[in-house]
Amino acid sequence: MHKKLFIPGPVEVRQQVLEKMATPMIGHRSKEASELQRRISDNLRKLFYTESEILISTSSGSGLMEGAIRSCTLKKAAVFSVGAFGKRWYEIALSNNVPADKFDFPLGQAVDPAKVDEVLATGEYDLITITHNETSTGIMNPIEEIAEVAKKYPNVIFCVDTVSSAGGTKIEVDKLGIDICITSSQKALALPPGLAVCTFSEKARARAEKVQFRGTYLDLLSLYKYIKKKDYQYPSTPSLSHMFALDYELDYILNVEGLENRFNRHIEMATVVREWAERYFEIFPDKRYLSNTLTTIKNTRGISVSELNKELGRRGFQISNGYGDLKEKTFRIAHMADMTVADVKELLLNINEILALE
Amino acid sequence: MHKKLFIPGPVEVRQQVLEKMATPMIGHRSKEASELQRRISDNLRKLFYTESEILISTSSGSGLMEGAIRSCTLKKAAVFSVGAFGKRWYEIALSNNVPADKFDFPLGQAVDPAKVDEVLATGEYDLITITHNETSTGIMNPIEEIAEVAKKYPNVIFCVDTVSSAGGTKIEVDKLGIDICITSSQKALALPPGLAVCTFSEKARARAEKVQFRGTYLDLLSLYKYIKKKDYQYPSTPSLSHMFALDYELDYILNVEGLENRFNRHIEMATVVREWAERYFEIFPDKRYLSNTLTTIKNTRGISVSELNKELGRRGFQISNGYGDLKEKTFRIAHMADMTVADVKELLLNINEILALE
Numbered sequence: 001m002h003k004k005l006f007i008p009g010p011v012e013v014r015q016q017v018l019e020k021m022a023t024p025m026i027g028h029r030s031k032e033a034s035e036l037q038r039r040i041s042d043n044l045r046k047l048f049y050t051e052s053e054i055l056i057s058t059s060s061g062s063g064l065m066e067g068a069i070r071s072c073t074l075k076k077a078a079v080f081s082v083g084a085f086g087k088r089w090y091e092i093a094l095s096n097n098v099p100a101d102k103f104d105f106p107l108g109q110a111v112d113p114a115k116v117d118e119v120l121a122t123g124e125y126d127l128i129t130i131t132h133n134e135t136s137t138g139i140m141n142p143i144e145e146i147a148e149v150a151k152k153y154p155n156v157i158f159c160v161d162t163v164s165s166a167g168g169t170k171i172e173v174d175k176l177g178i179d180i181c182i183t184s185s186q187k188a189l190a191l192p193p194g195l196a197v198c199t200f201s202e203k204a205r206a207r208a209e210k211v212q213f214r215g216t217y218l219d220l221l222s223l224y225k226y227i228k229k230k231d232y233q234y235p236s237t238p239s240l241s242h243m244f245a246l247d248y249e250l251d252y253i254l255n256v257e258g259l260e261n262r263f264n265r266h267i268e269m270a271t272v273v274r275e276w277a278e279r280y281f282e283i284f285p286d287k288r289y290l291s292n293t294l295t296t297i298k299n300t301r302g303i304s305v306s307e308l309n310k311e312l313g314r315r316g317f318q319i320s321n322g323y324g325d326l327k328e329k330t331f332r333i334a335h336m337a338d339m340t341v342a343d344v345k346e347l348l349l350n351i352n353e354i355l356a357l358e
Numbered sequence: 359m360h361k362k363l364f365i366p367g368p369v370e371v372r373q374q375v376l377e378k379m380a381t382p383m384i385g386h387r388s389k390e391a392s393e394l395q396r397r398i399s400d401n402l403r404k405l406f407y408t409e410s411e412i413l414i415s416t417s418s419g420s421g422l423m424e425g426a427i428r429s430c431t432l433k434k435a436a437v438f439s440v441g442a443f444g445k446r447w448y449e450i451a452l453s454n455n456v457p458a459d460k461f462d463f464p465l466g467q468a469v470d471p472a473k474v475d476e477v478l479a480t481g482e483y484d485l486i487t488i489t490h491n492e493t494s495t496g497i498m499n500p501i502e503e504i505a506e507v508a509k510k511y512p513n514v515i516f517c518v519d520t521v522s523s524a525g526g527t528k529i530e531v532d533k534l535g536i537d538i539c540i541t542s543s544q545k546a547l548a549l550p551p552g553l554a555v556c557t558f559s560e561k562a563r564a565r566a567e568k569v570q571f572r573g574t575y576l577d578l579l580s581l582y583k584y585i586k587k588k589d590y591q592y593p594s595t596p597s598l599s600h601m602f603a604l605d606y607e608l609d610y611i612l613n614v615e616g617l618e619n620r621f622n623r624h625i626e627m628a629t630v631v632r633e634w635a636e637r638y639f640e641i642f643p644d645k646r647y648l649s650n651t652l653t654t655i656k657n658t659r660g661i662s663v664s665e666l667n668k669e670l671g672r673r674g675f676q677i678s679n680g681y682g683d684l685k686e687k688t689f690r691i692a693h694m695a696d697m698t699v700a701d702v703k704e705l706l707l708n709i710n711e712i713l714a715l716e
Contacts, residue, residue, distance in 0.1 A: 002382050003384075003385075005383055005384075005385065007385055009595055010383040010384070010385065010386060010595060010598060011383070012382075012383065013382065013383050018380040018381070018382060019380055021379040021380050021599050022376040022377055022379050022380040023376070024360050024370075024371065024376065025363055025368040025369070025370065025371050025544075025550055026361075026363075026368070027361075027363065027365055027368065027676060028368060028551070058416065058417055058418060058421075058551070058552050059416055059417050059421070059575060059594075060416060060575070060594035060595050060596070061594070062574070062575055062593070062594040063416075063417070063575040063594070066573060066574055066575045070573070091574065092573075092574045092575075095571065095572060095573050095574045095577065095580075096571060096573050096574070097570075097571040184595075186383075186595055192383055192597065192598060192599045193386070193416070193595040193596065193597055193598060194416050194552055194596070194597030194598075194599060194600065212455075213453065213454060213455040214453060215424060215428070215450075215453050215454050215573065216420070216424055216449065216450045216453045216454070217417060217418070217420055217421040217424045217450075217576060218575060218576070219453065222453075235420070236417075236418035236419075236420040236421070237367060237368060237418050237542075237544055237551040238418070238551065238552070239550065239551055239552030239597065239600075240368060240550060240551060240552075241379050241550045241551075241552060241599065241600075242552065242597075242599075318385060
């Protein structure tokens, strides 16, 4: 029995999108491939509210995180971490011999923009990384306020992991001055996993030109130069199946649902889950910075989350246990992608039935 | 109109396999994902005739080439190049600050095992790379003879790019002593592009333990350790769609068609194309080392290859022009994956009609 996925990726994918994954192959050096990939880039620019070039990588979002921090750090990177995905940025930097320092905030708390200011004022750093939406805790960082700080330091490359938020919440890349904004296919973009995309500013490009050993497959500058020279074709054979599906879904997002409607639907779904969580449990993270795509709930009733998930499985639903040390102490409900408010309500009704909540 | 692809990847994908790409999503941290990925690894071990562990990367084959040369070179890599994909190994090494030397053979010639011996005898190198099947020229290198040489140097890691041959021709990894044997989904494995796989020997693992900065996403040792710890789950969200399709296709290859039948079918298809090429044109590469999956044909009649391909396109077929400098001087017909001898004959009949060959 298929389980409807309320987990923070892979998300539930609509039948129409799945069918696009089954599109017959075309040559990746064809005019048709160029047109497909150019159209995707044009539409992603609308989704990200940017004039920057778009780079597409057949990899997970982590692949492009590696490409960003390795291609664009010359001096030292400052990693601001509010959980598992901040830690990942830092470990990626170390594994590539990229100098980096990590600044941690307690689990459930957001990045403090004042701390970012303090760190950048030292002049030690020329790149910063922010996890916009931290799926391990359910925090959505105050990206506007952090952006205001970042703008004070024009030599700093501003990298943002929007893997679990882009497509579900408005991220105005150019207005925020983000140089590299990364997301991947299997979250709010509502596709299967396997593709990652990022914006790549002129400033990031200029920086990468100065960095010597950037590797090949994940090197943002190599990707950029290749698509410019070869009319949006990629150096290696990309996942064309994901391209077909992304092309279809971007048209749906922009022209059928509409961006504002999509962002509002995510807020509505989040509101329903938060109200439910407040009524029967407690919300785990700082309420000033709640994620629009995922809610982390404190297990104040001491239920067995894994037992709950098993029973939900029998009914055709799946939610997530807490992440790492937060397992069983919290549980997580993702409300993103092409899911509807009705889907979310149906899930919550089932949880209520199983736990006999009234 | 869909064009049947006789190009060296992406290949034509059967409808049944395409449909598997449309399988609904499952959680990538589920027991189901572990079972799927373990089964794929077990079946790939049969395809590669190996006891080595299998690593799966959501990337193109080039991604794993980068992982191999970066993760496992401690001293210096010797790259033996017979065309575009040999050159790629070398450029990947340089871009990662991995010391490497490239030894070139003329286009259309194979690697000379005596040269490999001479190079390794210097003691300068601790890793070699061979392109088993070079799709830019149609050469299939004498891997058995090269393997005999490699065995004389037990401290050398033996890496082989079998991207365009594995699944179409027998490669007995353990018998040949290959440490890292790489392939990707969109060639003789008959899937859409987007996934790469490799074998990873104990010797390669021990070497990688000694290499300090291996990166993260493409690091073979990180992948290895993670799947061992997490029951064949991967550190980042993998392309589950490709996993579903690969699982289906491996069962087909091993249990429906059978490996020996599959390899024989590839020889039959190659024979038909070679006989046709000899009759109407000439074969480009050294006839002692012809590829079983692709034939490069010398354009002795001075036809316009691009015009031929346009007319073939109108009839629902696509072949490849020559690669790089060999464009219009040669053309290429791929005969790999799930294509049949009848498909190949149909293509050749159409070429004969278009060119009025008798």
